[in-house]
Amino acid sequence: MSTLKPEVNSNDHIQGDDTASVTIVEFGDYQCPYCGNAYPILKEIEETFGHQIKFVFRHFPLANAHQYAVPAALAAEAAGLQGKFWEMHDALFENQYRLDGDLFDELAETIGLDLERFRQDSVSDVLREKVEHDFDSGVRSGVNGTPSFYVNGAKFDGAATDLYQMLKESTT
Amino acid sequence: MLEKGTIAPDFELNATPDQKIKLKDFKGKKNVILAFYPADWSPVCSDQMALYNEMLKYFTKHDAQIFGISVDSTWCHLAFEENRKLHFSLLADFEPKGTVAKAYGVYDEKTGTSERALFVIDKEGKIAWSYLSPIAVNPGADGILEALEELDPQ
Numbered sequence A: 001m002s003t004l005k006p007e008v009n010s011n012d013h014i015q016g017d018d019t020a021s022v023t024i025v026e027f028g029d030y031q032c033p034y035c036g037n038a039y040p041i042l043k044e045i046e047e048t049f050g051h052q053i054k055f056v057f058r059h060f061p062l063a064n065a066h067q068y069a070v071p072a073a074l075a076a077e078a079a080g081l082q083g084k085f086w087e088m089h090d091a092l093f094e095n096q097y098r099l100d101g102d103l104f105d106e107l108a109e110t111i112g113l114d115l116e117r118f119r120q121d122s123v124s125d126v127l128r129e130k131v132e133h134d135f136d137s138g139v140r141s142g143v144n145g146t147p148s149f150y151v152n153g154a155k156f157d158g159a160a161t162d163l164y165q166m167l168k169e170s171t172t
Numbered sequence B: 001m002l003e004k005g006t007i008a009p010d011f012e013l014n015a016t017p018d019q020k021i022k023l024k025d026f027k028g029k030k031n032v033i034l035a036f037y038p039a040d041w042s043p044v045c046s047d048q049m050a051l052y053n054e055m056l057k058y059f060t061k062h063d064a065q066i067f068g069i070s071v072d073s074t075w076c077h078l079a080f081e082e083n084r085k086l087h088f089s090l091l092a093d094f095e096p097k098g099t100v101a102k103a104y105g106v107y108d109e110k111t112g113t114s115e116r117a118l119f120v121i122d123k124e125g126k127i128a129w130s131y132l133s134p135i136a137v138n139p140g141a142d143g144i145l146e147a148l149e150e151l152d153p154q
Helices: A033-052 A069-081 A085-094 A103-110 A115-122 A125-140 A160-171 B043-054 B056-061 B074-084 B099-103 B142-151
Strands: A013-016 A022-028 A053-059 A148-151 A154-156 B012-016 B019-022 B031-036 B064-070 B090-092 B116-121 B127-133
Touching: A013 A033, A013 A085, A022 A033, A033 A053, A033 A085, A033 A160, A053 A069, A053 A125, A069 A085, A069 A103, A069 A115, A069 A125, A085 A103, A103 A115, A125 B142, A148 A160, A154 A160, B012 B074, B031 B043, B031 B142, B043 B056, B043 B064, B043 B074, B056 B064, B056 B142, B074 B090, B116 B142, B127 B142
Parallel strands: A022 A053, B031 B064, B064 B090
Antiparallel strands: A013 A053, A022 A148, A148 A154, B012 B019, B012 B090, B031 B116, B116 B127
């Protein structure tokens, strides 16, 4: 059984309650259509289970298959430096159907980022290393495709819909 | 399936219509990763090859060369490599079909394809790690990476 390495820590982007009993980690790629399909289901999970759920996203860009995967991950991280990681994360998935090189600036403006700073941060080596670090953690955790989910540190073999089903059964 | 410690059977297979890969050429030079998979184009394998495609710099770091192997022909492999932008070679275990898969003990007689199996072969030509995955499950790369790390000079 594959487990999450390293465990959720202060370098992660975490959404939800500290006291939540269920931690879901997704390894995802903003250009991956399966991740795009999982996005609304994860939103529904967060809404349905509220305080019981903590959600973490780590990048797993398949750069050869998806040319915008790494730039999109960097855009999310750059937004994160201005405290808006999740706003960019959501905007990227919601606009996945028209993802291209021009989209990032537009989304940055829409969510109210300092555009100049965003552009500079998007090409920073530090953020690139952070994305690579996430990928590395995915490889070591046994990620075999995107999206891959971990529930309380253990690999969950299934899609977002299976995850929803499992949570429904285990919380009632 | 051949286990850790066994001498890896030598083979000579086409990587392209006019390029052959010989396992023994890597002896003393590089670690070799063999990823047997059932067929080009089937969804799970494609994810698996896409994952290895992203990991080439990891393999290079550990002085390792990866090859995918299936019973598909070189022309089929070429089309698949091009379509998925793969930057490593797929070997054609095509004629006589499945000979190498049989030598490594990972040929499925019923389907006429190889099973989904991974081998890490060290520089002395010995199998350092092997793993047979359920046919529908992409085995990821964590096992390969751990095996390579064990081979690294201390």
